[in-house]
Amino acid sequence: MAETFDVVIIGSGPGGYVGAIRAGQLGLKTAIIEKDKRLGGTCLHRGCIPTKSLLWTAELFHHVKEAGDFGIDLSSPTVNWPNAMKHKDKVVTKGANGIDFLMKKNKVTVIKGHGRIAGKGKVEVTAADGTKQVLDAKNVIIATGSVPKSLPNVPVDHKRVLNSDSILQIERIPKSIIVLGAGAVGCEFASIFNHVGSKTAIVEYLPALLPIEDADISKELEKIFRRRGIDVHTGSAVEKVEHTADGVRVTMKVGNETKTLEAEILLSAVGRSPVTDDVGLDKTSIKTDRGYIKVDSMLRTSEPNVYAVGDVIPTPMLAHMASSECVVAVEHIAGKNPQPINYDLTPSATYCYPEVASVGLTEKKAKERGYDVKIGNAPFGAVTKSAITNESTGLIKIVSDKKYDEVLGIHIIGPHATELLAEACVALKLEITTEELAGTIHAHPTLSEIVHEGAEATLGHPRHF
Ligand code: FAD
Helix, strand or coil: CCCEEEEEEECCCCCHHHHHHHHHHCCCCEEEEECCCCCCHHHHHHCHHHHHHHHHHHHHHHHHHCHHHHCCCCCCCCCCHHHHHHHHHHHHHHHHHHHHHHHHHCCCEEEECEEEECCCCEEEEECCCCCEEEEEEEEEEECCCEEECCCCCCCCCCCCEECCCHHHHCCCCCCEEEEECCCHHHHHHHHHHHHCCCEEEEECCCCCCCCCCCHHHHHHHHHHHHHCCCEEECCEEEEEEEEECCEEEEEEEECCEEEEEEECEEEECCCEEECCCCCCHHHCCCCEECCEECCCCCCECCCCCEEECHHHCCCCCCHHHHHHHHHHHHHHHCCCCCCCCCHHHCCEEECCCCEEEEEECCHHHHHHCCCCEEEEEEEHHHCHHHHHCCCCCCEEEEEEECCCCEEEEEEEEECCHHHHHHHHHHHHHCCCEHHHHHCCCCCCCCCCHHHHHHHHHHCCCCCCC
8 A cells, every 4th residue: 555645745955855854843744755866956966065166176276376465385286176076076975965864864754766746645756677656645745946958059968068967077177168158057167167277258148147136246247257367248149059179169149240259168057947847747737837837825836735846936946945945835734824935035146256145126126116225335345354365356235225224135246245145134034224234233354344334335424435
């Protein structure tokens, strides 16, 4: 007889595995199904974690090359790429072991194989050797994530034209690289290869790098990328990619002009597609829109007792989003009446160099929503701590509402921006005013003083610039 579970979660990325932990904590009998060899999903194996490990190697190399400025003499440092990859793999393995431990700790049954809804309250799992088992599920959560998209005129062969999965396996540093797509993934890889010495170009169809960020932040990033020697091509539509004797040639349209670029390899980083075509949706009432599953504020789909979370739904494709969504779904299943997610407060973090991080509304969005906005900008140069590490480029931009002084958005580009964002997240969650933010004492000397400086700038009396 099939085993009955309160919740069966299909997919073990940051959506699925975090939801499984919460389900275990709430005493729900839980199973998680994963088709990969290890638990952890895109985030752990092909996304957030391996990229940040390589970004750290790249950034460290950049600092080591500058060590002389800080009074440390090092002769000709070089990057040992195989060792950088080994470190990345070690971090990933540690993460996967950690998830295995957490599944045991929370009494979650882990089933390896491909999961599909097989009718009301049934999930079929096909193991790698083809054997099948059927589980009885009072509730199902679809957390099957996403895979890299590619453009029809830029086919990925994983040799000269790679995607974010295959580039994480390359055996040596390319002499040159063209990154196609300037979203978070593209900007992060451009930073990695620029720092480790590849001649780097980045090509974006839209007029700005990180097009979803505030326009002033995108402009600042473009300025800094150019200064660091990254060849930036925004507003550029790729027409074709050809193989040359030793690499690739990209032909693109920029306005009325045609331009070409050549490099050893090309990274296609043009977005991701939800994985929803082989999870048994045909056995449900669920319809998809461009592959995405529609859900309500409790992450319920149109099919009773079937939920969907993470990259398969049309909300920001971020690990912390997937985790938060799955926790809401699980708590709803457990009858806990969770708070719906306020998507306006989704933190966004890009770990390029310098980092970019934001929460809340951009200036443009705030205006579109009818706010009479007040803006406060402060440069990192105003914060002494940034001079200590030679990282004075970048700025903070605070968007607030003139009428009630409420902070609507905080946007940072600069050193450790992704860590500095935590204060901004709490501030916005608590509906802080710029006066309250400026009245909050920040320790000196810290990079967090940029937040204080930005709040004071909004009020018209910055202290240090
Ligand atoms: P996934 O992590 O994609 O996991 C889905 C899992 O489901 C996979 O393990 C898959 O094998 C499994 N699966 C699929 N179908 C089935 C099936 N039928 N049966 C069984 N198992 C199945 N986000 C951030 O917040 N911060 C970052 O720094 C960041 N960096 C990134 C860098 C890169 C290069 C990439 C590509 C992404 C990055 N992301 C980042 C995005 C983040 O990885 C995703 O938003 C997140 O992993 C989505 O989580 P998920 O649980 O929805 O799906």
